[in-house]
Amino acid sequence: MLLRISSTLSFFLTLCVLSIFVDRSIGLNVLFICDGGAGHLTPLFQLARTMKHHNITFLTQRMALVYIDLDSFSSPLFRPVYADNSTDALLREKHDYERGIHVMSNHSLLTAMPELVPSMIGIIQTFLYKIIEILTHEHFDVIIAGQMIFGTPLFCKTISTPCVVQKAAQLPDLFDFNSPNMFTLLTQNEITQLPYRIYNAIFTGYATLRLLPVLIPTFYKFFQSLPQVPGLFYNSFTLKSFLTSDMKCLELISIPQSFLTLSYPNHYQKYLGPFIDDTKIRSDNSALSIWVKSKPISSIIFGAFGSSSLIPYDRMSNLINGLAKFLIQTDDSFLLLALRDFNYETYKTVLKDISNNRYRQIFEDNDRVRIEQGYVKQKWILQQTSVKVFLTHCGMGSALEGLYFVKVIVCMPFNVDQFANAVSIENLKLGQSLFTRPSLLQTLFRLGDFTDYTFTDESVTRKLSTVWTNTNYETEVERMSLEMKHAGGLQRAVQEIEFFVKLNGNLDRYAPLPSTLPFYQRYLLDLLFIFIVLPLIVTRYILSICCKRRKKTKTD
Numbered sequence: 001m002l003l004r005i006s007s008t009l010s011f012f013l014t015l016c017v018l019s020i021f022v023d024r025s026i027g028l029n030v031l032f033i034c035d036g037g038a039g040h041l042t043p044l045f046q047l048a049r050t051m052k053h054h055n056i057t058f059l060t061q062r063m064a065l066v067y068i069d070l071d072s073f074s075s076p077l078f079r080p081v082y083a084d085n086s087t088d089a090l091l092r093e094k095h096d097y098e099r100g101i102h103v104m105s106n107h108s109l110l111t112a113m114p115e116l117v118p119s120m121i122g123i124i125q126t127f128l129y130k131i132i133e134i135l136t137h138e139h140f141d142v143i144i145a146g147q148m149i150f151g152t153p154l155f156c157k158t159i160s161t162p163c164v165v166q167k168a169a170q171l172p173d174l175f176d177f178n179s180p181n182m183f184t185l186l187t188q189n190e191i192t193q194l195p196y197r198i199y200n201a202i203f204t205g206y207a208t209l210r211l212l213p214v215l216i217p218t219f220y221k222f223f224q225s226l227p228q229v230p231g232l233f234y235n236s237f238t239l240k241s242f243l244t245s246d247m248k249c250l251e252l253i254s255i256p257q258s259f260l261t262l263s264y265p266n267h268y269q270k271y272l273g274p275f276i277d278d279t280k281i282r283s284d285n286s287a288l289s290i291w292v293k294s295k296p297i298s299s300i301i302f303g304a305f306g307s308s309s310l311i312p313y314d315r316m317s318n319l320i321n322g323l324a325k326f327l328i329q330t331d332d333s334f335l336l337l338a339l340r341d342f343n344y345e346t347y348k349t350v351l352k353d354i355s356n357n358r359y360r361q362i363f364e365d366n367d368r369v370r371i372e373q374g375y376v377k378q379k380w381i382l383q384q385t386s387v388k389v390f391l392t393h394c395g396m397g398s399a400l401e402g403l404y405f406v407k408v409i410v411c412m413p414f415n416v417d418q419f420a421n422a423v424s425i426e427n428l429k430l431g432q433s434l435f436t437r438p439s440l441l442q443t444l445f446r447l448g449d450f451t452d453y454t455f456t457d458e459s460v461t462r463k464l465s466t467v468w469t470n471t472n473y474e475t476e477v478e479r480m481s482l483e484m485k486h487a488g489g490l491q492r493a494v495q496e497i498e499f500f501v502k503l504n505g506n507l508d509r510y511a512p513l514p515s516t517l518p519f520y521q522r523y524l525l526d527l528l529f530i531f532i533v534l535p536l537i538v539t540r541y542i543l544s545i546c547c548k549r550r551k552k553t554k555t556d
Contacts, residue, residue, distance in 0.1 A: 030048075030051060030055065030143075031138075031142075033060075034058070034149065037307070039168075040146045043254065043274065043397065045070075046275045046276065047275050048078070049277070050277070053077075058070065060082065061093050062082050062093055065090070067307075096120075097308075101308045101310065103115045104116070105415055105451060109417075110207060110211060113211070113215055114214045118218065127150070135155060135233070143162070143163055144164040144165075154236045155236065159232070162500055163249035163505065164249060165252070166252045168253075168396035169255040170255070181203075182448070183207070183443075185420060187427050202444070207447055211447075223237075248507070250500045253269055254397075265512060267508075271487055273485065273486075275493065278383075291336075291370050292387075293386070299332055300336055300387045301333060301334070301391055302389070304378055305340075306395050314454065315412075316350045317353070318454075319457075320347065321356070323461075324359035324362050338376045338378070340373070344373045344374075347371065378398070383405055388408065389408050389468065390409055392409060393411075394425065394433075399411075400484070406477055406478055409477075410463060411425055411432070411434065414451065431473060432466055434460060435453055438453075
């Protein structure tokens with residue numbers, strides 16, 4: 001009997017070992033590369049976890065450990081690697097990150113470039129050297145990178161490896177006058193009208209003339225700083241390589257097509273919806289969980305502003321006063337705010353300075369209002385039916401997550417693409433925005449720098465009341481959520497990557513016919529020449545001959 005049990009256990013143990021061996025033998029060797037920012041890290045980490053039958057090497061910064069304990073996921077199929085292994089790496093990365101936040105909090109992306117690019121040189125160098133080290137000693141079937149990682153296509157071209165880039169959105173080219181760029185804040189409807197098309201072109205020309213003299217030396221210094229390590233990658237990061245590289249990467253785009261429609265379809269771009277694992281997260285018995293679950297359906301306003309947003313005193317004051325007024329007017333509403341470090345200290349100062357006692361009392365009522373300091377489980381909170389409105393900075397990741405879980409959005413943008421996202425959300429009736437688009441002339445001269453905008457406490461109350469009572473917003477959000485989920489998300493992304501690798505990273509066979517035509521055929525210039533230009537030339541020639549003969553006859 002004991003012998004039979006022993007042999008059975010041995011058999012099952014053998015099966016387990018074989019299953020692990022088989023999984024590793026048929027799985028792909030995948031290199032993920034991502035910076036340590038929460039908004040960029042989370043979707044790629046979710047994708048890596050979904051590719052659980054493949055061998056994953058996950059390269060990122062030490063700063064990623066602030067948001068996700070990658071080491072706890074370490075296994076034979078998942079290996080976290082850090083770009084910088086020095087003892088003070090985390091402190092330096094945090095310092096660089098905070099310096100970048102400071103620059104972006106006072107500039108648009110365009111005007112921040114001269115300061116931002118030099119500050120990123122050290123980070124980029126660290127990543128590039130680590131990637132070169134890994135690729136020199138290891139083989140990968142595919143490389144998957146976040147959109148902020150520099151030089152991935154060049155690495156993939158050098159080692160002939162399929163390249164995949166994950167993007168929250170595919171933003172229109174600044175020089176594509178058929179699409180509204182993120183700096184002019186024009187809507188898709190406006191870009192079809194001639195005055196706005198002219199403005200779009202003027203904006204691009206003005207921005208080019210104003211910034212080019214500053215950006216040329218900045219990018220020259222940047223290219224001079226790129227590594228030239230002896231070996232396979234020695235010539236990978238020259239200016240010639242950048243200008244002549246024709247590496248085609250599979251782009252996995254999270255934003256729904258109806259949110260931002262591009263002018264030209266591309267068979268290397270796949271719209272898959274946000275990378276969200278919508279598996280229900282088990283709630284714990286924390287005070288926050290108990291508070292959220294105790295509230296009625298559709299009764300909570302949840303506010304969270306990302307990891308890089310700094311709320312100045314005046315804006316925090318108007319926000320708190322506006323929220324207090326709304327809570328007093330709406331008896332069945334509750335408020336949950338997640339505030340980090342600087343923002344939490346600003347909130348405490350504002351609360352102490354509030355002159356209206358009723359406003360202070362409503363924020364001191366722990367049943368109506370809950371303030372969380374630091375990070376919270378945002379995904380779990382958005383999954384709860386008690387949450388109705390998501391007050392957010394409108395970073396693309398957070399906005400998509402809120403829409404995915406069918407929450408009406410109220411935007412309070414701070415920098416980069418958040419203003420364009422806020423305008424799109426308001427234009428699509430998915431929510432309201434505390435940011436009001438300035439005049440076209442102001443936008444032109446400021447080159448999309450809206451970081452110092454203001455709003456009033458009355459506008460906070462009014463816009464919250466609008467989304468709270470108007471059910472049309474919920475209807476539009478439900479449609480957008482349905483579109484996202486229909487796109488396929490994480491599971492579809494894995495299928496697309498596996499298919500792309502099987503085709504050796506080449507999807508040219510699926511190119512739409514118009515995109516394969518030369519320029520003159522795509523715009524019918526050959527037909528115009530045959531049917532219009534050539535007949536005009538022939539007609540003109542015949543008329544000139546006839547005129548000459550008539551003139552000669554008349555002379556005779």
